[in-house]
Amino acid sequence: MKKIALKKFRLTKKVFSFPYILFLLLFVIVPLVLILINAFLDGDNHLTFANFKTFFSSPASTIVLGNSLLVGVITTLICLIIGYPVAYILSKMSSGRLIVLLYVLPMFINFLIRTLATKAIFIAMNVELGMGTVLFGMVYNYLPFMIMPLHTTISGIDKSYYEAAQDLGADKATVFLKTTLPLSVSGIISGITMVFIPTISSFAISQLLSNGKVFLFGDSIQLSFEQNLYGVGSIMSLVMLAFVLISNLIMNKFNANSDNVRRSLW
Amino acid sequence: MKKFSALLISAIALMICLIPLLAACNGQTSSTGARGADTLVIYNWEDYIDIGDNESGRNNICDDFCAYYKSVTGRNLNITYTTFDTNETMLTKVLKHDANVDLICPSEYAIEKLLTAGLLEDQAAMYAELKPQLDSLGVTLDGMSSIGAGDGNIEPDVMSVIKSQFGAVKSGDATLDMTRYMVPYMWGTLGILYNKKIISEEELEKYGWGVLWNIEGNEQLENKILMKDSVRDTYAAALFYMNEYDLLPEGYDDIASAQDLINITDDAMLKAAEAILTEQREHISGYEVDFGKDDMLNEIVYADFAWSGDALWAIEESYQEDSDYDDGCFLGYYCPTGTNPETGKGRFSNIWYDGWVIPTTVRNKLAAMMFIDYMCRPENAIRNSIEIGYTCAVAKDALASNDDVLAYIEDQEYDIDEYFDDIGRYPTINSSLGVMRDFGARNDALVNMWQRAKSGSGVDTSLFIILAVIIGAIALAIALYFAIQALRLRPRKIG
Numbered sequence: 001m002k003k004i005a006l007k008k009f010r011l012t013k014k015v016f017s018f019p020y021i022l023f024l025l026l027f028v029i030v031p032l033v034l035i036l037i038n039a040f041l042d043g044d045n046h047l048t049f050a051n052f053k054t055f056f057s058s059p060a061s062t063i064v065l066g067n068s069l070l071v072g073v074i075t076t077l078i079c080l081i082i083g084y085p086v087a088y089i090l091s092k093m094s095s096g097r098l099i100v101l102l103y104v105l106p107m108f109i110n111f112l113i114r115t116l117a118t119k120a121i122f123i124a125m126n127v128e129l130g131m132g133t134v135l136f137g138m139v140y141n142y143l144p145f146m147i148m149p150l151h152t153t154i155s156g157i158d159k160s161y162y163e164a165a166q167d168l169g170a171d172k173a174t175v176f177l178k179t180t181l182p183l184s185v186s187g188i189i190s191g192i193t194m195v196f197i198p199t200i201s202s203f204a205i206s207q208l209l210s211n212g213k214v215f216l217f218g219d220s221i222q223l224s225f226e227q228n229l230y231g232v233g234s235i236m237s238l239v240m241l242a243f244v245l246i247s248n249l250i251m252n253k254f255n256a257n258s259d260n261v262r263r264s265l266w
Numbered sequence: 267m268k269k270f271s272a273l274l275i276s277a278i279a280l281m282i283c284l285i286p287l288l289a290a291c292n293g294q295t296s297s298t299g300a301r302g303a304d305t306l307v308i309y310n311w312e313d314y315i316d317i318g319d320n321e322s323g324r325n326n327i328c329d330d331f332c333a334y335y336k337s338v339t340g341r342n343l344n345i346t347y348t349t350f351d352t353n354e355t356m357l358t359k360v361l362k363h364d365a366n367v368d369l370i371c372p373s374e375y376a377i378e379k380l381l382t383a384g385l386l387e388d389q390a391a392m393y394a395e396l397k398p399q400l401d402s403l404g405v406t407l408d409g410m411s412s413i414g415a416g417d418g419n420i421e422p423d424v425m426s427v428i429k430s431q432f433g434a435v436k437s438g439d440a441t442l443d444m445t446r447y448m449v450p451y452m453w454g455t456l457g458i459l460y461n462k463k464i465i466s467e468e469e470l471e472k473y474g475w476g477v478l479w480n481i482e483g484n485e486q487l488e489n490k491i492l493m494k495d496s497v498r499d500t501y502a503a504a505l506f507y508m509n510e511y512d513l514l515p516e517g518y519d520d521i522a523s524a525q526d527l528i529n530i531t532d533d534a535m536l537k538a539a540e541a542i543l544t545e546q547r548e549h550i551s552g553y554e555v556d557f558g559k560d561d562m563l564n565e566i567v568y569a570d571f572a573w574s575g576d577a578l579w580a581i582e583e584s585y586q587e588d589s590d591y592d593d594g595c596f597l598g599y600y601c602p603t604g605t606n607p608e609t610g611k612g613r614f615s616n617i618w619y620d621g622w623v624i625p626t627t628v629r630n631k632l633a634a635m636m637f638i639d640y641m642c643r644p645e646n647a648i649r650n651s652i653e654i655g656y657t658c659a660v661a662k663d664a665l666a667s668n669d670d671v672l673a674y675i676e677d678q679e680y681d682i683d684e685y686f687d688d689i690g691r692y693p694t695i696n697s698s699l700g701v702m703r704d705f706g707a708r709n710d711a712l713v714n715m716w717q718r719a720k721s722g723s724g725v726d727t728s729l730f731i732i733l734a735v736i737i738g739a740i741a742l743a744i745a746l747y748f749a750i751q752a753l754r755l756r757p758r759k760i761g
Contacts, residue, residue, distance in 0.1 A: 043710070060718035063725055070729040077736050123566055128489060129552065131728055173747065211552020212495050215720040223720070227497065227713040228358055 038234040051231035055239075061220075065239070068217035072200040075138040079146040079195045080188065082139070087150035087187075088180070100151050104144050111141055115208050122209070129210050137209040138199055145194040153187025154180065186255055193251045197244050303342035304335075306633040309356065309367040311620070312349040314452070316646075316653040327649060331640050335633060338403050343633060352496070352555075360385060366627045368634045374432065374619045375498075375704040377448050382437045382704070387624040389638075390414040390446045392631055399632060407635055409642030409660075412449050419642045421661040423695045424450050428619060431525075431701045448621035449638050450659035452651070454574035455693050456499060456616040457601035459558070459581075462591055464490075464568040467598075474602040474613045475507040478571055479542075480549040488549060492561060492570045495553035497716040498702060502528060502616050503571055504539040504546075510606045510613050514538065524614030524700030531708040536715045543719035553720075559583075562597055573618075574599065575656030578690055582655070599690040603698035617699035619659065644668040652678050657691050 042048040055061050086103070090096035106114060115137055122133050157180065165175045203218025212219075217240060224233030308328075318326040328345045335343045348367070350356040353376040359365040361383060372380070380386050389412035393400075400407065407413055411420040425445065432444035458477055460470065464486050465477060473482055480487050494500050505527055508514045514521070515534040521527045551567050558570040559580040572580075577599035584597040602613040622638045624631070640646055647660040648671045658665075665671045666686060675682055686692065693699070705712055 054714065058714065058718065060714075060721040063723075064717075064721045066725040067721075067729065070725065070733060074729060074732055074736065077733075081736070081740075131726055135732070173751075211492070211554060212720070213547060213550075213552045214726075215722070220717060220721070223713075223717060226352070226354060227709075228354060229710060229713055232714075 035234045035237050038230045039238060041231055043228070043231075048231070051235050054232050055235045061236075064215060064217050064220045067215070068200050069243075071135065071138065071206075071216060072196050074135060075142060075199045076146075076192055076196045078135070078139050079143050080191065083143060083146035083150055083191065084188070087147050087154055090147075090151055091155035096151070096155065100147065103147050107144050112204060112208075114141070115205055119208055129213070131210070131214055133209045134206045134214045137205045138202070141205060142195045142199060145198075146191040149190040149194065150184065150187040153184045153190075157183045189251050189255045193248065196247055200243060201240055303344050304339075304630055304633055305344045305346060306369070306630050306637060307346045307348070307367040308369045308371075308637070309348050309350065309365060310369075310371045312351055314349075314371065314620075314650075314654055314656075316649040324649075327646060330646075331637055334640060335636060338405055338636070339632070360625060363627075365625070366629075367625060368628045368630055369622055369637060370625055371451055371620055371622050374428065374448075374621065375702055377444065377621060377623055378432060378435055378704040380623065380625070381435050381442060381444055381447055384437050385626050386447045387626055387628055387631075388442075388446050389449070389624060389635070392624065392635060396632060396635060405636060405639075407639040409639045410449050410635070411642075412446050412638075414446070417661075418449075419644065419647075419660045419664050420450055421659055424453055424619065424659050427617065427695060427701060431703065448623045449642060450619050450621045451641060452575065452654075452656040453617065453619045453659050454656055455601045455699060456502060456571070456573060456618070457577065457599055457690075459562055459570040459572040459577040459597060459599050461562065461565060461568040462596050462598050463565075467600075470600045470602075472607060474606050475503065475510050476606075477569055478503060478550075479507060479546050481511070487568055489551050490566075490568045491550040492552060492554050492558045492567050493546070493550055494558075494571050495555050497713055498705075499571070499616075500543065500553075500716070501539055501712060502702060504542045505530070505535070506602070506614050506616075508538060508542055510602070510609065510611050512609050512611055513542065521612070523697035524612075524616070525697065526700075527614055528616060528700035529703050529705075531705050531712060533711075536711060540715050540719045543716075544723050547719075547722060572599070573656075574601065574690055574693075575654060578688075579655030581690075601690065601693055603693075603696075612698065614698050614700060616702055617693075617695065618702065621659075645670040645674065648674055652680070662686060662692060 039051060040047055040049070042050060090099055093099070118137055118140065119129070119133075122129060127133060161179045161183065162175055165179050170178060201218050203216060203222050206214045206216045207219055217236065221233050221236045221240065224230075224236060316324075316327040318324045318329070328347060332343045332345060335341070350359075353373050356365075356370065356372055357376055357379060360367075360370065360380060370380075377386070389410070393407065393410075393413035408415065409419040411418040411425055417425045428448075428450065429443075429445050434441045435444050436442075458470070458475075460477070464484070469482060469484075470477060476482070477487075478491055478493065480491060493503065506524075509521060509527055515538045518527075518530070518535070554561070554570075558567075558572060559576055561567045562570050562580055563583055570577075577597075581595045581597045581599060584595045586594060586596065589596060601615050603615060604613050605611065606613055622641065624634050624638075628634055641650070642660060644660055644665050645668060647658040648665060651658040652675070666682075672682055675685055
């Protein structure tokens with residue numbers, strides 16, 4: 001019996017995907033199903049819709065969600081405004097790759113330690129902890145995620161495009177606007193995705209850099225689970241998931257529209 | 267689609283297989299330890315026991331207990347010591363039957379909750395069951411208050427409060443006396459840890475709980491206050507403040523004692539508390555549960571809503587050789603009691619107790635009972651108390667009349683009279699101090715209130731401003747570009 005089974009087993013390409021499928025099942029599908037089940041259960045494990053009512057009828061949910069989305073949008077915009085010129089300039093430099101490494105270097109240190117250090121610096125500088133410091137922390141943490149894909153995309157653009165544009169009489173600004181910018185859209189899209197989605201769900205940065213005064217959606221989810229409100233916490237997680245999916249869909253749509261070769265680090 | 271449903275089915279199947287497996291992982295322990303030794307599994311707060319000191323050669327108190335256990339029973343004992351950081355973490359585990367432990371040390375309301383759920387052992391009954399074995403070993407357990415032989419070594423005042431509040435806890439159809447199920451370990455109050463350089467004693471006397479709302483409008487204190495990131499404690503602070511400043515909702519005008527106030531959780535009170543806590547956000551630095559002591563010591567903040575034990579620990583750490591203050595410490599602890607001189611309303615605070623309980627999952631009953639008794643001995647209680655800063659529940663008289671205890675206090679560089687007369691350590695137990703019960707089904711409403719209070723009254727307007735500025739800047743840059751472009755390309759006159 002065993003022999004036959006062994007004979008049948010062949011080391012194909014498929015086999016190598018099994019560990020990943022198992023991982024996916026264990027740590028993605030199973031928790032998702034658990035969250036879905038918990039959303040419909042009350043404290044005594046009875047079927048209920050009360051959790052939905054609690055969440056959707058409370059103005060606090062909208063406030064927290066609104067704050068989180070705004071923080072996400074602002075962080076993404078600031079990262080893009082800072083990150084694009086950096087990526088652009090670095091891609092024109094011969095030592096650009098090395099300098100990009102410098103930007104990524106802080107990421108090798110755990111983000112909690114970095115955030116705590118940032119907090120200590122703010123306190124030493126007598127800066128009042130609040131929304132400003134939280135935004136700084138977010139931008140600081142997620143900037144490399146914006147620069148990396150942008151740098152890869154921009155440095156991958158064929159030089160002959162610029163040369164052709166220049167030959168045809170375009171000045172520097174026009175060359176940038178008509179060639180570099182359109183050709184780097186895919187980088188911008190993946191940069192935005194990499195920054196926006198983690199920021200709307202982050203919680204430790206806001207908690208640490210504002211002493212818990214800035215209360216974002218991630219904090220709210222954490223509090224619910226901590227206080228044994230698994231039902232409401234699960235619904236919040238689902239709402240979060242919906243937002244992640246929606247933003248992913250929008251980004252993909254954009255990306256499909258740009259006829260660029262998708263080229264990014266990730 | 268077929269693939270997806272197959273995936274889903276296998277996921278569910280996997281889940282069913284895994285749940286018992288995960289539960290088994292949580293079990294942590296087996297009933298017999300290495301080489302047939304007995305085991306004892308303790309589940310306690312973090313930093314809540316004397317773990318010894320390498321420099322002075324003091325042992326971990328658990329090791330000392332193991333030695334004592336061996337000397338009495340002749341058997342080896344392995345102690346598995348696990349910790350929790352909040353009552354809720356502990357409750358979630360124990361209520362879901364995920365903790366196979368012999369001893370737990372939660373707060374009084376959590377004990378009530380466990381008792382109501384029928385998860386605790388009656389220690390008096392257990393004592394009767396173990397009596398023959400104990401007699402043959404020559405052990406008496408007379409330090410314990412739960413075995414039906416008086417208060418043991420425990421402070422009678424502490425016992426009478428617990429008896430009056432938790433003497434008749436409903437569990438199903440039965441009415442149970444919680445004093446038979448727990449032995450108090452540590453107790454304390456809630457109050458204000460303050461920096462003497464910024465807040466004077468007169469100000470504390472004048473404003474009481476108002477200090478945490480900076481009602482005085484002290485500019486140095488503004489945004490330099492920390493509150494507890496814990497719903498029950500912060501809610502209590504809101505109640506005390508509302509009572510002191512006559513802000514309670516209608517119908518609650520003349521509350522005579524803290525006990526009457528502290529357990530009100532109806533909708534009107536929650537709403538009032540939410541408004542008060544939302545208002546407080548404007549004046550405080552933030553919420554903490556762990557870094558408050560350090561921030562006070564580093565003078566990053568000047569007032570912290572604190573538990574007495576944490577406060578006493580911080581005060582000792584704030585000692586400086588060349589200090590302007592009598593005791594050499596720049597931090598102080600104030601537990602507001604009495605009346606507010608301006609409003610004439612009572613100042614109340616919270617008194618809490620943590621105690622040892624034996625859950626129904628107990629395996630080593632003898633060791634569990636002996637361990638509690640060992641903790642109730644004056645010489646051991648003082649070790650724990652001095653190490654962690656909290657007040658032990660062992661009677662003051664029993665401590666003060668024990669020569670070993672007095673020697674130990676002096677050895678740790680305390681003045682004996684000062685140690686026992688410290689009002690922060692040994693407050694007067696009277697009607698100004700109330701015990702917080704388990705809020706039961708109202709707890710969810712309380713947590714929802716806390717969520718709302720923490721989210722603030724509306725979406726942060728500064729975010730809109732920042733967003734508008736960024737978008738404005740981008741628009742300006744684009745407009746500028748086109749303007750320059752237009753200027754450059756404008757038709758020029760020749761000649």
